[in-house]
Amino acid sequence: MRTPLIISGPGVPRGTSTSAFTYLFDLFPTLCDVLGIERPAGLAGESLLPLWKGMRVAVRDSVFLPFMALQRAVRDERWKLIAYPKVGYLQLFDLAADPHETTNLVERPEHVAQVTRLQALMRTWQARVGDTLALPITSTRPPPIDLT
Numbered sequence: 001m002r003t004p005l006i007i008s009g010p011g012v013p014r015g016t017s018t019s020a021f022t023y024l025f026d027l028f029p030t031l032c033d034v035l036g037i038e039r040p041a042g043l044a045g046e047s048l049l050p051l052w053k054g055m056r057v058a059v060r061d062s063v064f065l066p067f068m069a070l071q072r073a074v075r076d077e078r079w080k081l082i083a084y085p086k087v088g089y090l091q092l093f094d095l096a097a098d099p100h101e102t103t104n105l106v107e108r109p110e111h112v113a114q115v116t117r118l119q120a121l122m123r124t125w126q127a128r129v130g131d132t133l134a135l136p137i138t139s140t141r142p143p144p145i146d147l148t
Contacts, residue, residue, distance in 0.1 A: 007048070009034070018051050021077050023063050044129070064125035069133055074122040081106075081118035083135045090115070090139035106139050 005022060008014075011034070025045035032039045033047040046059040065073040073082040080101070082091040092106040092115055105111045122135065 007052070013052055016052065018057075020048075020051050020058050021060055021063075022046075022048060022051075023060070026059065062121055062125070064122065064129065064131075066129075066131055066133075072122060072126075072131070072133065072135060074118055074125055076118075076121075079114055079118060081115065081122060083122065084142075085133055085135055087142050088136040088138075088140040089142050090136060092118070 003024065005024075005027075007030070023045065025043075026048050027045065029039050029043050029045045030048040031037075033049045039047075044064075048059060050056040051059060062074060062076045065071075065075070067073075070086060071082060071084055073080060075081070075095070078094060078096045080091075080093045080095055082093075084090070090106045091101075091104045092111055093101040093103070094105060095101070106115060119135070119137070126132070126135075
């Protein structure tokens with residue numbers, strides 16, 4: 001969604017910005033670090049403090065977005081793959097060309113490598129966080145829904 005994030009306070013440099021790939025769940029570990037509180041184990045987020053202290057230029061290269069047993073998504077700076085396990089459906093979006101996610105590219109042959117790469121990244125994330133939900137390998141079009 002490219003939600004703007006503004007952080008202000010003691011020790012945070014004024015008038016600086018970064019285009020580092022961050023996510024909203026990075027706020028909690030950031031606040032823990034700023035307040036000098038030990039971070040609880042198992043947090044998905046990364047502290048943003050190293051960005052404004054000039055210690056790092058990035059805190060992540062991808063993010064895993066699970067939602068109940070209904071959906072799994074993985075994204076990096078440019079690409080987003082969404083899997084719907086119960087219906088066996090996949091969506092692939094090029095966020096640079098289509099930031100509003102209106103065109104599903106998953107069935108286009110020129111994007112097979114991206115789908116394969118992101119599926120492997122999603123499995124890596126699943127192993128990292130202990131997620132055992134089986135994901136579709138290929139995409140099946142969901143049945144049409146009559147909304148009349």
